[in-house]
Amino acid sequence: MLYTSVTFSANTALNTAVYTATITNNLPVVVALTCDPSPCPFNVDNSGKVTVAADLQSNGVSLYTWSLEADDTYNTVVSQNISVIITDINVAPTITNLNDVATVLENQPIGTSVYHVSYSDVNGDTPTFSASFTPAACASMYNIGTSDGIVSTRVALDFESDPSCSMVVDVFDGRATSSPGTLTINVADVDETPVWLQAGYTYSTPEVPSGTALAVAGISATDPEGAAISYSIGCGSDSGYLTVDPTSGAVTMTAAFDLEVSAVNTHTLACTLTAADATGQSSGADLSGAAVGATFSLTMTATDGGTPPLSDTAVVMVIVVSTTTTTTTTTAATTAAAASTGSEESTGFLSSTESIVFFVLACVISAMLAAVLGFLVWKFCCRNAYTNGATKVAPNQGTNQSNKYEVLLVNIGLYSVLLG
Template structure:
């Protein structure tokens, strides 16, 4: 029988079998990368092994996904990891609960990055501006990297502001249409970057053909121009001209400061003519509006332009005053020199605020107040004068001292009853027999009237008041003749009769005269007028009036004298009796006062004591 004897195997200590070792890390690494997987052996039964590393920037340790092993990693987008640095990472693994531990070194060496390469630049290309719109690819950059790094492209233009951009694919596209551009070309500086190394610039020269050039205004003006108010609409202020090397249609436009200037001025888009667009009234403009700054722009079909400014000063002009109407009328009555006719209220106006207007007329019959326009008669205007008309037509002129306007004033003059009929005498006396036949004319008592006989005011009618005669015996013809109207045989012989004649015109103005009829005591006396004899004193009623007044005064005087005598005689006797025996001197003194005219008849003498 064969007998075997086994000797127990000695346990191996915990060991990291994958270390020590080294790892080459490219300096352009940007992704989180596993550098080393830790492998260990000699694990004591029942132990659990954990591994860790010392602290090194940009590196860390974690369990490798899908296994139970630990791994050493570099962070994503590490910073400061540059060639030729080396990093020593100490990895320590520990068994628990046995407490066995082991450490090993992982050396990380940084390797230099290989720059990318631009393959097709420098280069030159041409681009037609008339056919190249927005979003058009004009060039594609070709670049490579031996390490297969992600490449990033960048472009910088000279001059700046180019209408190009580059995409991740390396394609360079237009950002706007090149039509109308004024730039003839760009140098595009091309760069490529693999996140570690930026390569460039490499120049891509872009020549733009058929470039549009801006038009040029050839007759710009730096001095102001003047425009008078009230010039005709469409008056040319200035005409601009422009040239364009590309030819084509040019269009003119303008802006105005203040904006109200666009009301008064405009520019013709095809010809460049700046002209007045509406009537300009200087007086209605504010101070700011009397100077207009016009900015003129000329554009070509490619929207390129040139501009200039034009300062226009609006000038005030003297403007004629004006009547609001062509004819005016006034109605008045005939009157004396200087009498007011009225104010026609001409209300003429002058656009010039500083102007003073005056009124005048060449009419000889009418005077016009130069300031107010009020009318008055130059001389007496009497409709009762033969040939005087009832209408006056006067030309009226308003003037500001230089310019004038005219109108017509028509004055209608009314004929008024401005004259009272008047008898030639205050009284008349006629003598006639009571046998005078009916129709016999005794004489004339005709009255006169200053009003024309052709008017109603100059027509005189007569009336007789014969109440004292007791009958209608006499009459007055329309011509003023007094005649026997009815038989007067009933009038007494030797009697005198008085009646009143009234002369009245068509305007009811009147005058009166007294008529005395004397019937002689004999019947042989023929009728006689007041021209046959003179009046007696008492036949004139005016003598009777003053004679009566004189008699009244005389009677009052006699009465006063009688009163004085009676009053004086009573007091004198009374004092003579009472003071006869005493105070003689006193009485004499008082009597002396009387004699000297100092006596007062209403004074009562002192009673005796």
């Protein structure tokens, strides 16, 4: 008996009988089976029993058409077509949007989405994505989500140093793996701001003539894209003291600053020094520090011409130290300040208040001592001489008078020491 159709699972084990044809003949017959499509994963014996001869899952064919033929050497009989339906066949997933090329901008945050690999699976199985990278270093730059196929960045990329990457993607559904697809990822350049060689600078200089170059070390910026840098400066209401060379960035004192004329120990100039590349991107540098003298504080900025313009800053401080005053330098943690202890205009003994007070006190003390000395001289000399002229001196009085002179000489010696 022949059936026009038969259905069984693709998970049927090998050598399992899936169909049996009924053949009636008095002579021995030879039975043959023809499959469409071929090759045929089934066998048939001369009794008409059909068994599984190969893994039906691996074949991945869900529909066959059979034709049976029986031959007894005299006659050949061919059956009608039999439809064979294979169920539970797993079809490998298919990647639907590769091969392709993706581009990502440099300096994007870690985790930025680059590409979404899509697939199809007729069985609705849960996919697992995997990828291999060329060159191998790209594996540290990109990641593919194992469950969703989203390709994202693992680091902040740099156009100037990171290569183009190729990744080969597969999808596995638990039983079969898709054909691979290739994704090429390129990093796109972004115009970046110039970078100052240092975040801050400190420079101290004495009062210098107009046109003196200030040898501030390291005032220089570079552009990540290698563009030429041009420098400019602006000091607002204090313009005129400093200029900058547009090519080298060298700072020059264009107007002499005299601390004595200004009657200050510290003067701050708020300036902006700009370094710009060919596209206008800019970056600023700050000039800061603490030292004695006039302080020129420059906020140095380097700017490029991107849209919008980008910039960076560093700090520099140019300090003018007086060459005509004696100064004391504070520590770097304090504000720039100086205590003047002398000047070029006043260098004599009476040039300070302390000297004048000392001189007056010395004069008063000297006058008092002179008066005392005069009184003692008069008492022991002049008055006794006057008395001797009016009276006679007894013999023992002569001895007393001699003792008085000795006392006078001792007192005079003591006051001389005091005056000395």
